[in-house]
Amino acid sequence: MLRISGGRVYDPANGIQGEVKDICIADGRIVNDVQGAAVRTIPASGMVVFPGGVDVHTHVAGAALNFARGMTPENHRAAAKFIHSPLLRAGTGGITPTTFATGYLYAGMGYTTVNEAAVPILSARHTHEELRDTPIVDKSSCVLMANNEILLDLFEEGETERARDVLAWLIWAAKGYGVKAVNPGGVAAWKWGKDAKVLSDPVHGYGKVTPAIIIAQLAAIVDHLRLPHPLHIHCNNLGVPGNVSTTLETMRVLEGHRAHMAHLQFHAYGGDDWTTLRSEAAAVAEYFNAHPNLTADAGAILFGNSVTITADGPWQHLLYQLTGRKWGNLDVENETGCGIVPYVYKGSNVVNAVQWAVGLELLLLIDDPWRIFLTTDHPNGACFWRYPEVIHLLMDASFRRECLRKLPSRALKRIVLPDVDREYTLSEIATITSAGPARALGMPRKGHLGPGADADVTIYNESPDRGLMFRHPRYVLKGGEVVVEEGDIRKVVDGRELIVRPAYDENIEEYLRPLFEQYYTVAFENYPVEQERLEGADIRELG
Amino acid sequence: MGGKVTCTLGEVKNRADLIIYWGGNPADCHPLHFSRYTLNAKGKHVPQGRKGRTMVLVDVRETPSVRFSDIFLQVRPGKDFEVVTTLRALLKNRPVDEARVAETGLTLEQLQNLVDRMKNARFGVLFFGMGLTMTRGKHMNSAAVLTLVAELNAFTKFVSMPMRGHGNVTGADVVMRWTTGFPFGVNLSRGYPRFNPGEFSTIDVLVRGDNDAALILGADPGATMPQPAIDHLARIPTIVLDPKLTHTSRLARVHITTATTGISAPGTAYRMDEIPLPLKPILKSPYPTDEEVIRRIYEKVKVKPAWSPAAYAKVPCA
Amino acid sequence: MPPTTLENATCTFCGCVCDNIGLEADGDRIVKTKRACGLGEAWFKNHTAERLYPDALIDGKPASVDEAVEAAADYLYQANMPLVYGLSNITCEAQRKAVALAELVGGVVDSHTSL
């Protein structure tokens, strides 16, 4: 039992905004009170208490990220070293940290739950193996569906109901949590070297199915199945100048459904080409503010090295041709693909400067912190361990202005950031890093400090230097255990996986089996991830 | 700078109309590759199977795979790198020296024809085997085909894939990448992973005599490695875990018999395209699994005083 | 012992890792394979669950697994630069533990890939 005593508590989900208040913990959960001699007290007066961070969109495990690790030995050489000790596993940090380092880095920053945002079903077993080796944090994952050819074929034939059962079966086969749509139809077209750029045009190889149909159908199915997390969508035309029209059109298609717009920064550009690219964050924010069915994460970029990893194959080929650097591409039969290109964002580059501003603009112009969350689409825009830099930029307008002064003047004409004075409050930071993403993910025990919540708590020394404050939490508790103290990992616990079992008609297997034998190269029985593999998983059954 | 453009085998089955095998003999070494994944498989977009595909075989000698191919290109031993580099130039319509091309055993015309086929394929795939990766040039031969294939994507859809041998060698790559960041040849002596093929690759380590103990798992270097490497294994304490008494077991100080992977030991193995598959044992072995024995050794070492200083001294360095 | 059967078994002999193999076992041997190639069939049939070898050997003499584990741990612990090599014909679960062990004994870990 444990009492965090005298800290200033920010628990936006429970309407607590900086009150001095004790937080009590028993059996890994938050409780109203604890009594007796066995209670350890963490004196937190003068400190700031947050619910543990929740990352709604990150890439930390699985075939694509592991592919990237193998491609970039030079990055690991330059990365922070994680040295083996009796407590810790060895590893490397940097842009694509090893699994153990990933757990240590997230926990070290006060994050206790992460959502791996792109899992192909065929290699989901691999993702779970890596998540098992990612310590401390709890983990959920989103399953890639918007280019699944069995689903697309059903949409083509108008078989909505069957598609619903197939999708539900697939989520459980992958032991996933949510549904992810990446470049709907575009990756399927990429299998022929094509893309899907217009939402209303049929996808290459199909007669009727358009990206718009895929988006609408998936969103409807996710709502129908009452999945805790809405459709998680990476829009078509990621990163392309002028893509704002596609993004707004996608949002219109989603009217009447819940949806989470992933890494919105990469989808809020105006202009006709790279030389005229400009921010359209204001237009996106205006639409978004008026549509409460949507949530989003920022996908902010920071200057420096990154590796772009996305299921968006065609975009990655373009980026390879633009950069002339390494290119990895991995197409997954019938389901999805992924591309990998190392990239350096430079402050002196006008395009990168605009991208940097767009991420911040979205975070500042979207007025409801419960609907926009802090991410960098790790490792695409920047590494997750750089989140404190973004927090600093959000909380400190004068620091932002200082950074803006370093940008090329041509970039300043294409952004609105210089005119934005908003500064985030601590309560708003707690919302965009924890309470909001937990609510959007539909995780009732995460992102708050009310009784019954998992005792995932982060305690900061308050400092006017917000970057420093958020980089080095004083304590981090995971499930009631003190895992980080004074910047050092003190205890390593196993995080658990959160998975969802939607209801479906068991007979769907009889429909799938013959298709499977025709299109796939693994046995139908060997396709689903075995439940025994996920020891200690938290399975939510949906009726 | 190259990279790697690949896919899972089902993509090949469903789409490939041009299949190139380079430096390998799948008919003998991967007997079901043709029927399950490539040439003879009926795929979603290649419903006619074999008739819808063209197969090119590039190798230094005639093997039983030749009769499966439509086109056989016999390259002189050790000239693969020259051929692939020439193809890269031809792809971009750049000049090459015809006489030096002929030294590869193939004519400029043959190579131009191959480039044209590759460019005009709807979906092409290049599988490369040990005949490419273990002959003169080694990793650069692999780099050459990977780069050629990446560059082909400016013209059409093209992928490549190594024809990995040994059962779960792919799994070893995958596991090492997520645990250490590097696919093989990882040195952990300084407490964190370091990678440098040539320095930390086994043959080099053994031949130079750089290690002073060895634990051999699921391999028999005593049967396959160069003699100086084997001599070194015999000199130092070598420990072998294997379902059988191997050549290496005979020169080892310690041998522990283990259950056979996938037959009497459960777990996971990765296919050559990095798809993980479950291993379901049918027999009950009287021996413990490798996993269990390694765990027991780990636990024995773990209770000994840590050899590593709690924090490594920061070595002063310029 | 009655025969036992297994469908969709996975063959780890070569990199194809075919996972549609039918197996039939009688006692401690696999007696029948379905859909396996010649190499796969030989692989399955040649690996029995019979006790053909001693549990362990130390310096060529039969020993218990406990003794051999102890000896292995001592050698690896004492070494300045141990090498953990192979990893190809073992499960991923064993590979994960092998990497952890290599880390614990401060050595080099490598697979057939480096050949």
Place this chain on the structure above:
Amino acid sequence: MITLSLKEEPPVPLEAEALSPDVVATLRYDEICALPMFLGKRQCRVDDHFVVEGEASDELEIRGDAGRVKWIGRGMTRGRLRIVGNAGMHLGAYMKGGTIEVTGSAGDWAGAEMSGGLIRIGGNAGGQIGAAYRGSRTGMTDGTILIEGSAGLEVGMRMKRGTIAIKGSVKDFAGLEMKGGTLIVGGAELRTGAWMTRGTIVSLTRIPLLPTFAYSGTCNPTFLRLYARQLGTCGFSVPCDASAGAYLLYTGDTAVSDKGEILAWQPHAS
């Protein structure tokens, strides 16, 4: 001057990046003795393996067969490092300035990713001299490496500037993916200049070439005369007398570029 005499050949590689003039320049005798090194996984002290003499000097001499001692002179910026005997891998890697002289041979990766300074090797050298480490985009970016004997694979891989001169012959892939600078070799095995985009490789004998190099005539370039004069002072002779012969010029690698040059000396028939 500080001298370190190796007591005996270490049983496994000894990693010794502390052995550089920058580090020892300001250290007292006992501090030098206590500098950390790693024998495999075990941390040890300099005086576990070396007899130390002298202190506080940026002239450092290492005596004995240090062929198993790695990372000597890593990143050094100044001073003089002399090795009387052999040196192990990564000698002078990431070096920025100063001088390294080895009387014997050096292992692989000598001068890898160096950006300045001079390395002289009296015997043979291993592979990857002045090269980029795996995955890095650029090898040496400046400085000079002179080798009296022969060298191994991938010499000058991805080098961008600077000079490597090798009296003897090199193995395959000399100047692999070279981006600039000058590589002079006595001779070479296969695939010299593979995938080079810029830079100059000079061979003092005819060498086999990839099909992707185009013959562009003969020449006696002026810049070589400058090199010849400079290298002559170090005992390296580079022929440049038009009356004695000419260089055959090849450009490539056409698989990636036509801006790289290979010059192969051909004496006039006498």
